[in-house]
Amino acid sequence: MPLLLAPPPRATRPLLAPTVPHLARVLLAGAPETPPLLLGTIPASPSLLTPLLSHLLLSHSPPLPALNLFRRLLALPGFPVPVASLPVLLRLLSRSRRYAHLSFHLLESLPATHPHLLSTPALAVLLSTALSASAPGASFDAAVTCFDSAARVWARAGREFGAAELNALLRAFCARGRVAEARALFHRYCDAYPPDTRTFNTLLLGFKEAGHIQALDLFYHDAVLRGFVPDAVSYCVRMDAYCKKGRFLDALDLLDEMRKRENCKPTLQVFTTLIYGAGIVRNAVRARQLFDEMEQWGVIPDRGAHNALMGAYVRARDLQSGMIVMSEMECKGIGLDDVSYNTMLCGFQRIGDLEGIWKVYSKMVGSGFMPRTRTTMLLMKVFCENARPDLGLELWDYLMGKGCVPHRHALDILATGLCCRGLTFEAYRCFKEMVEIGMEPTERAFRVLEGFLKRRREFGKVEEIRQMMKAIQLEEHQNDEEAA
Template sequence: MLSLLSLKKTYSTNHHLFQIPKRLFVALSSTATSTQSIEVERIARIINDHPFPNQPLHPTLTRHIPSPLLTTAFVENVLGRLFAAHSNGLKALEFFKYSLNNQTHFSPSPDSFEKTLHILARMRYFDKAWDLMVEIGKTHPFLLTLKSMSIMLCKIAKFRSYEETLDAFEKMEKRVFVGRKFGVEEFNVLLRAFCTVRKLKEAKSVFIKMHERFPPNVKTMNILLLGFKESRDVTAMELFYHEMVKRGFKPSSSSYGIRIDAYCKKGYFADALRIFEEMEKANCLPTLETVTTLIHGAGVARNAMRARELFDEIPKRNLQADTGAYNALISSLVKCKEVKSAIQLMDEMEKNNIHYDDMTYHTMFLGLMKSGSIEGVCELYNKMVDRNFIPKTRTVVMLMKFFCVNSQIDLGLNFWGYLVGKGYCPHHHALDLLVTGLCSRGRSHEAFKCSKQSLERGIHVSEAVYRMLERFLLQSNMTDTLGELNQMIEKLQSVLPPSSGNYIHSPSSGPRCRFFKLTFVECSKRFEGREFG
């Protein structure tokens, strides 16, 4: 990295004497990026693998992170990895606070704060999230953004009551965003929190209650339009749209895009095309996102030919197809059972240097599963692992279920080991599936090892997992192993109480929650005589 900086300096001061060949400069930049990526992966793995709560994390961070490494981009990338890995939220919080206390090379950014807040709010550790927001408001108020407000309000709207969400908005105005006058933009964040979680009734109530204080703009109307779309009530959405136009609000690209998406998801592709034409007549230029939505809509309508035509029109509209556009066409082909054509499209993406993302893999895995191609799924899985790609939670759970249902339990174990080896904490649903599959095949010792790996990383196990392990360990006369499991659970609970809605077993006091009490027989029935659906 230092050599790259010195070359840059030489270039700028002696431009006529010495010029860096372009290929060399690109190679050096690529090497620097690659080195940082390796360091990000190393530190994320160290944080995830750190024994929690047996040892404090701070000394480990001090030992493994040299001061020059702690840059703004580095901290953002590590927190991004921890978020994707479903890491223990308190570890992510400790890493963020560690970076705040070492600002020689690091300048805190809104992105790093937002990621930390998102990890805590997603785990429903709202008390910790509030404490962090209040603290940041006092020490680094410039980190408080509309996005951080949105992250918090969306999670509260999803998991808490209407009144609690309004109280949270008021708390932000009076105690967190001190000195900031709330206006229509903040009001829009509150409305969007309800609309994105399909609480349209609450959104309308908030609008009626507060619109005089916060005069609405086009964005406000689009958010409510989005709420109608999310409620899947196309008629109500159209009535609101026409009312919006009558009140003098000029529709934007977002307005048309929301309506097109609503019709596409309902399978009314002809209506979506009609609105698309209406959009063009209004001199509102379609975006790549709009065309991508239509390609998806063609797939829902099982019209692969029209999906391909829309895709081919992208360059004619002075737009460039990206991963999302390719994913939309792959999805349409899969829905029309043209899996081979979808595979060819993946090859085309590779040829055009367009990278696969989680949606690419998820859609293809789903298509291969529905076509009954176990070999195809295994082949794509191996390709994904060879590329060191880490899928998102829903893809992880889907793959784990497929492996367990289709007698590929060793592949399930391999997948678990791959994720853990990459420094990721697989979601508890994946652990539930794997433990159920292992126990049903008499491999309780391996099931225990996987559960132990989760607990060691500060992630609670579910009631179903505990009950299965308890039964099989007792049947195998492995009381010492069961005692070790109980001790780990009790110790973790002493420092990391279950988040709201979390379901774990407390060996000393019985079940903490009745939400998820599946017996082993009920769980194992899922694996008997069923294909993946």
């Protein structure tokens, strides 16, 4: 069924003050210098800093403008830098190999001026960066060195360094399934930083992420014999491990066990995990029963629980019921997130229902929602593979209008689709917009556009995009030298 021709409705509202997308566009347009508008707006409204950095992170923007802005704000006397802003900036830096090394240098400069910014989430980002940026054989030593160095930085700032920081270290390894190394680190630091319940739950999580169910059970029962008292999180981790292995009935047995214990009632996370598990075995009826049962235990379903139920319906290919859940979320005022939209879009894509994809897409754009990369990539592929790159171009313009730079691979798909449909000049415009915002397109996008421009004998534009690529590569090299 062909996609409808009518464009989706656009959200319009008066701009009474600079919005986060507008500030993001101003910052990127003025890179590498920090525009005066930002230095006037952010100090007057410090709460805008974290949303602005989050916007830049989600839109795959270059990290250097954000770093320069953050440094300028740190230098302002009396400016209350939000604690939550630093982890976001560190994540933005860690995503680029060119600037990842600057993360710890920034952290080391904080004890003397902004000790309140030293937090466990910031340490977690640093540890994750140390594990991902190093070669597998060297990453263990890199993470340990980062942890020990952070302990000294925290000490200089007079900040407590204990079980929460140890948990961050263990979590960084467990999240990658490297539970054996996490256990070694636990034994190495447990005397210096006495563990708590969350420490044992983190190790349980490591076994779950590694898929070692038998080892998880052995560790759990051994910990209980040594005095560990499981809580709702402990049960939830084990339930999730069983569900992901398709052992949904075993997970339900844990729910019955949990109900019999005192002071360990099922939580929102427990029910959400079980609803997700019911979806894995495509038992949408049981998922709905668990969802309805939540209120009996005084648990109010949140967005995650609704998304889990929606996912169960999608796995069972009952997309109509999934759309009803989406409507219920809007009626309840819960709101939709990227998981909500992506779940339904994947469901309609799986059965080839382009009309359903269009309905979800129209709802998303009509509400002014900014999709994440995976959703953007899904839509670009659907539009271009179904001979509608014009809709991909519309999505591109929508994202750029909100100050969101689409992923470079989204440009690959869009440029190819546009050029194959004879819209070479539109592909050239998108290519140029990405360069002007400070992002380097991929070699693939460059070659595709170059080839089609040559076919049209647009040799002037061919030379222009070549100069664009050289200029952006030279600019990044200069930025690297300045940052270093």
